[in-house]
Amino acid sequence: MLDIKNIRTHRDRYEKALAKRAFDAKSLFDKLLELDNKRRSTQVELDEILAKSNSISKQIGLLFKNKQTQEANELKKETGKLKEKSKSLSEQKDTLESEIEQLLYQIPNVPHDSVPNGQSEEDNVEVYAEGDIPKLHNEALPHWEIAKKYDIIDFELGNKITGAGFPVYKNKGAKLQRALIQYFLDKNIAGGYQEVQVPLVINEASGYGTGQLPDKEGQMYYVGEDNLYLIPTAEVPITNIYRGDIINESDLPIKLTGYTPCFRREAGDYGAHVRGLNRLHQFDKVEIVNFVKPELSYKVLDQMVEHVKDILKELHLPYRILKLCGGDLGFTSALTYDFEVYSTAQKKWLEISSVSNFETYQANRLKIRYKDKANKNKLIHTLNGSSLALPRVIAGLLENFQTKDGIEIPDVLKPYTGFDRID
Incomplete structure (x- = not known):
């Protein structure tokens, strides 16, 4: 199947080449790139939450070490919320990736430049x-x-x-x-x-x-x-x-x-x-x-x-x-x-x-x-x-x-x- 990065980079060339097949790729490409933008923003948000969660986990470890139990427990509540959020974002990302893959399966290969024009x-x-x-x-x-x-x-x-x-x-x-x-x-x-x-x-x-x-x-x-x-x-x-x-x-x-x-x-x-x-x-x-x-x-x-x-x-x-x-x-x-x-x-x-x-x-x-x-x-x-x-x-x-x-x-x-x- 085609690579989403190449579609983003070579969209105009791909659309023109796929027209040789009488395949109109425009609407599919629009939907793909829209989904990919959502996937990328979801990934960024997920990465930020995971990084924050890791940082807080380190703080919790230090607080327990310094016997600051109350402060550590407060932070643990926050990490619980972050875990729920990260789980939700991860599921969203998986759903988006599945939708992208199914759309990619619908797109035929890009014909070589030497392929003749023709319908049958x-x-x-x-x-x-x-x-x-x-x-x-x-x-x-x-x-x-x-x-x-x-x-x-x-x-x-x-x-x-x-x-x-x-x-x-x-x-x-x-x-x-x-x-x-x-x-x-x-x-x-x-x-x-x-x-x-x-x-x-x-x-x-x-x-x-x-x-x-x-x-x-x-x-x-x-x-x-x-x-x-x-x-x-x-x-x-x-x-x-x-x-x-x-x-x-x-x-x-x-x-x-x-x-x-x-x-x-x-x-x-x-x-x-x-x-x-x-x-x-x-x-x-x-x-x-x-x-x-x-x-x-x-x-x-x-x-x-x-x-x-x-x-x-x-x-x-x-x-x-x-x-x-x-x-x-x-x-x-x-x-x-x-x-x-x-x-x-x-x-x-x-x-x-x-x-x-x-x-x-x-x-x-x-x-x-x-x-x-x-x-x-x-x-x-x-x-x-x-x-x-x-x-x-x-x-x-x-x-x-x-x-x-x-x-x-x-x-x-x-x-x-x-x-x-x-x-």
């Missing part, structure tokens, strides 16, 4: 494209028909077991899924990332820390009896590994990768555009997360983009990269690049990765800091990216590599699958 995904800017879109035979199928033809993904069985959006992978479909997970992890580890295996459920503090809570869009699956949430992405538990920590500067950057199933309610999404693997409630994803010093974060963002590009080149999938406009930018992100793979059978682009820099937004919520050479604690920058989300990668592979006789497997995956084609 139609205004995103293509910054790179690579790969030739294959020309398919006349009988080419969309991936959900391919899955049925070769009995590799069963959407109806998943619907029977759980409901729509929970497919069952079978036979070579299950092996392809497992092969991609292992390939992605191996690529990330070779790129300097340390593998971690993390919980699939999180507590409230973790959800608030990375910005999934408050759940503004109703995307989180909630386990009410235990007050826990199913993770929407591995980013959440991985980033929370360092919640509340002060990291040694010499340990930065920290690069982590992990595979998890992900769970998203995707409330309100229906229709043909979410058919098959296009939009699921449960899906597998391999994530990369970076913790870096602020001055290096945009260099690291570029490195993460290049890393994902290399994976897509090896898979021989045609893809493009979009820089998201302000209106399509995620709530916690300062700058995001989306990767999209072209689905030849569906004749449209499918998002398969987002790579984002959150700057200090998550770190401020999580209180993740590092100690610099001057022995001062500073907030780090956090970044994350999908490397990669599996459903639409599989959709792209099935559709773009289909022939009349079956589905070819890219060379880079053959050592992982143990087969050359699905037929």
Whole structure:
């Protein structure tokens, strides 16, 4: 979340930048600064009372020492009143701090200067494209028909077991899924990332820390009896590994990768555009997360983009990269690049990765800091990216590599699958 001191100092710049998101920050900033002024004056008054109380306590000690019992008891009555006053002020301060925090949770991250203006995904800017879109035979199928033809993904069985959006992978479909997970992890580890295996459920503090809570869009699956949430992405538990920590500067950057199933309610999404693997409630994803010093974060963002590009080149999938406009930018992100793979059978682009820099937004919520050479604690920058989300990668592979006789497997995956084609 944003820092109240920075809002006070950079208010005009923040309001202008947040307008890129079509977010009117003026009234919220007015209320925040009003509450913060009250909090600061309350803190001053509280400090004065505590100082006075401490001074009187010392006097009482001297009076008792000098056997001036009556005078000491009179002063004790005064300290009792001061304690009641300080308790009341402390409660007021806590209430004000809670109100400030709740307002700060409502404010999205300030977009980076390079974020394009725009209101929706139609205004995103293509910054790179690579790969030739294959020309398919006349009988080419969309991936959900391919899955049925070769009995590799069963959407109806998943619907029977759980409901729509929970497919069952079978036979070579299950092996392809497992092969991609292992390939992605191996690529990330070779790129300097340390593998971690993390919980699939999180507590409230973790959800608030990375910005999934408050759940503004109703995307989180909630386990009410235990007050826990199913993770929407591995980013959440991985980033929370360092919640509340002060990291040694010499340990930065920290690069982590992990595979998890992900769970998203995707409330309100229906229709043909979410058919098959296009939009699921449960899906597998391999994530990369970076913790870096602020001055290096945009260099690291570029490195993460290049890393994902290399994976897509090896898979021989045609893809493009979009820089998201302000209106399509995620709530916690300062700058995001989306990767999209072209689905030849569906004749449209499918998002398969987002790579984002959150700057200090998550770190401020999580209180993740590092100690610099001057022995001062500073907030780090956090970044994350999908490397990669599996459903639409599989959709792209099935559709773009289909022939009349079956589905070819890219060379880079053959050592992982143990087969050359699905037929």
